[in-house]
Amino acid sequence: MREDQSTEFKESWRDEHLKNICAFANTKGGRLFIGINDNGQIVGVKDSKKLLDDIPNKVINYLGIIVGAVLHHCKDSGLDYIEIIVPESSVPISYRGIYYVKSGSTKQELKGVALQQFIIKRMGKTFDELPANGANINSIDEGAVRKFLRKAINANRVSLEADGDNILSVLSNLNLLTEDGKLKNAAILLFGKDPRRFLISTYFAIGRFGSSDHDLRYQDIIEGNIFEMPDRVMETLRAKYLVSPIRYEGLQRLEELEYPEESLREAILNSVIHKDYTGVHIQLSVYDDKLILWNEGRLPADLTIEMLKAKHPSKPHNKNIADIFFKAGYIEAWGRGITKILLGCQKANLPEPIIEEAFGGIQITFFKSKDKSKDKSKDKSKDKSKDKIIDAIRMNPQVTTVELSKATGLTASGVEKNIRILKQQGILQRVGSKKSGYWKLSKN
Numbered sequence: 001m002r003e004d005q006s007t008e009f010k011e012s013w014r015d016e017h018l019k020n021i022c023a024f025a026n027t028k029g030g031r032l033f034i035g036i037n038d039n040g041q042i043v044g045v046k047d048s049k050k051l052l053d054d055i056p057n058k059v060i061n062y063l064g065i066i067v068g069a070v071l072h073h074c075k076d077s078g079l080d081y082i083e084i085i086v087p088e089s090s091v092p093i094s095y096r097g098i099y100y101v102k103s104g105s106t107k108q109e110l111k112g113v114a115l116q117q118f119i120i121k122r123m124g125k126t127f128d129e130l131p132a133n134g135a136n137i138n139s140i141d142e143g144a145v146r147k148f149l150r151k152a153i154n155a156n157r158v159s160l161e162a163d164g165d166n167i168l169s170v171l172s173n174l175n176l177l178t179e180d181g182k183l184k185n186a187a188i189l190l191f192g193k194d195p196r197r198f199l200i201s202t203y204f205a206i207g208r209f210g211s212s213d214h215d216l217r218y219q220d221i222i223e224g225n226i227f228e229m230p231d232r233v234m235e236t237l238r239a240k241y242l243v244s245p246i247r248y249e250g251l252q253r254l255e256e257l258e259y260p261e262e263s264l265r266e267a268i269l270n271s272v273i274h275k276d277y278t279g280v281h282i283q284l285s286v287y288d289d290k291l292i293l294w295n296e297g298r299l300p301a302d303l304t305i306e307m308l309k310a311k312h313p314s315k316p317h318n319k320n321i322a323d324i325f326f327k328a329g330y331i332e333a334w335g336r337g338i339t340k341i342l343l344g345c346q347k348a349n350l351p352e353p354i355i356e357e358a359f360g361g362i363q364i365t366f367f368k369s370k371d372k373s374k375d376k377s378k379d380k381s382k383d384k385s386k387d388k389i390i391d392a393i394r395m396n397p398q399v400t401t402v403e404l405s406k407a408t409g410l411t412a413s414g415v416e417k418n419i420r421i422l423k424q425q426g427i428l429q430r431v432g433s434k435k436s437g438y439w440k441l442s443k444n
Helices: 016-025 046-064 114-122 144-155 167-173 185-191 229-242 262-275 319-327 339-347 375-397 401-408 412-424
Strands: 009-012 030-034 068-073 080-086 098-103 106-109 204-211 217-224 247-250 252-255 284-287 288-294 354-358 362-367 428-431 438-441
Touching: 009 016, 016 030, 016 080, 016 098, 016 106, 046 068, 106 362, 114 362, 144 167, 144 185, 144 319, 185 229, 185 319, 204 229, 204 401, 217 229, 229 262, 229 339, 262 284, 262 319, 262 339, 262 362, 375 401, 375 412, 375 438, 401 412, 412 428
Parallel strands: 009 030, 204 284
Antiparallel strands: 030 080, 068 080, 098 106, 204 217, 247 252, 284 288, 288 362, 354 362, 428 438
């Protein structure tokens, strides 16, 4: 038995261990052993029978949850130790007003946006379902709602009867009002006259860069409701940022964007629909040879980037927002967005875009050149990062993630990602706990 995400050892009981129990309850549950040290050795616990009563009572009084408590006796050593069994809670649990969760084998205090997202998720809600505080029907752009209805009716995803005179009734039929008749965040984001008045990060930033990220030549900020935002972004890109080379098919003159328009539009739609609107704005960086689109928002826990490239269920971050874009005919409800992006680039004979989790969000990089040497150089840089990690571990098998980050120049998440790959390749394994264990490299 050893420590991991669901198991922790403590030599003796202290009330501050209620934080650990709180973290277990807010994550996936777990077991806390009292009377075992970090190395997994039984050291015993005094007054075990008294603690067997005291600990569950303290958990109820401070956390409001019920835990199991089991007294174990080791025949070899003659020592007692206690196992506290913590179930996962369906509601957020706090200890003295502070919320904790498990991250790997450590506990973390939740604050700010992370805390807000955690509470929303535990409530079984998404951010776009919550009421938009201070908003009313006068905050809605009726013209944007009418534009949506025309598109939805043409796409045969909304009936003609839906095009009523009462905008409030229309929004209600579109499930954009709460049970007590308030506008949801989705209503303001999709059709608001000034969404930034209520949700500050509701805008799309486009920047044209030169030879480096420090060389910002010009930029645009696209504001307004997100239903019309993808069209406005595409119009701005055509007008100022992207070239449309002229070619002919027979006598027909064709002007196509230097990047496949269908792929680019799909990526922009995805960024708008799946964005975490409690975070920062969407950012699109245009360079001579590539285009990088980033939006804040993580993948669902059971999906990976590679899974997105294959057939997978649609799991939108903002259900109400995704439903409106689906009804308008802008997207499908089958999780095919990434596939369409990749196929568009393939048809245009361009390199496959790089899709990755980066900086707390999803980043997609389109390449203009047919030369895939950029992809190869990126793969080489990844290999160099792994080599640096391996070298650092050779020098110090007990090196920490923070120290590896400094040694390699990677972020903490970048270090963890490379370590995960090295483990999968059988090159690296962790021996012992996160606190007192060490890294072991394969002999090969």
